[in-house]
Amino acid sequence: MELENGMVFETKEVLLNVVKDVHIANHLEMKVVRSNSESLKVECKRKEIGCVCMLRSRKRKSHNYFEIMETKGPHTCLNPNMKHDHCNLKSSNIAQVIVIQIVADPGVSDKVSEATFVSHFGYRPSRRKIRHVRKKLEKKLFKSFEESYEYLPFFMNALQSFNHGTHVDWHFKEHDLGLPIAEVARFKRVFWAFKPRIDCNALEFLTCKLLPEYD
Secondary structure, eight states: OOOOTTOEESSHHHHHHHHHHHHHHTTOOEEEEEEOSSEEEEEETTGGGTOOOEEEEEEOTTTSSEEEEEEEOOOSOOOTTOOSOOTTOOHHHHHHHHHHHHHHOTTOOHHHHHHHHHHHHSOOOOHHHHHHHHHHHHHHHHOOHHHHHHHHHHHHHHHHHHSTTOEEEEEEEOOTTSOOOSSOOEEEEEEEEOHHHHHHHHHHHHHOOOOOOOO
């Protein structure tokens, strides 16, 4: 994709994301030198070594979109050997790529997420950055452990209300001495079974044949 004069974007954020994606895909780096509600200007991160590539845009009153008003280039500082990380790779870029994986399988490994990102962008972010993004995504998608636990009783009550006969069995951890904790209950796990499954198990038990056993 080539960024040209006259191209319009719904918001400044959309334009900035497109600029980042173009630079990342072409092993280039840029930096924002001016950004406000009405304008955006970016230029090559290596301007000091002679690269004059830049892009200037502003919000036009005629259509209320951000429009590219001026571009200079192309870059003269191409670095095709750039493989590890990238100054324009932010947490949001990583999140956009791995969020589908996290939703489909919250237990997916960091190694798999890293491989997915490498195949998408061609860069290998640090494992630490991947892990940091995953924690933020998991908290946003599934809430924190404390918040999840607060929702759990309501979820189980709703489950029993709309599925009559459902059995719910709560289990809590005990004190190190084997005595129940009087004031604070530490959640361990919860088990539930729907009535059709319970009835099926009962029927199977009643119809099973006893086998003689000889000593």
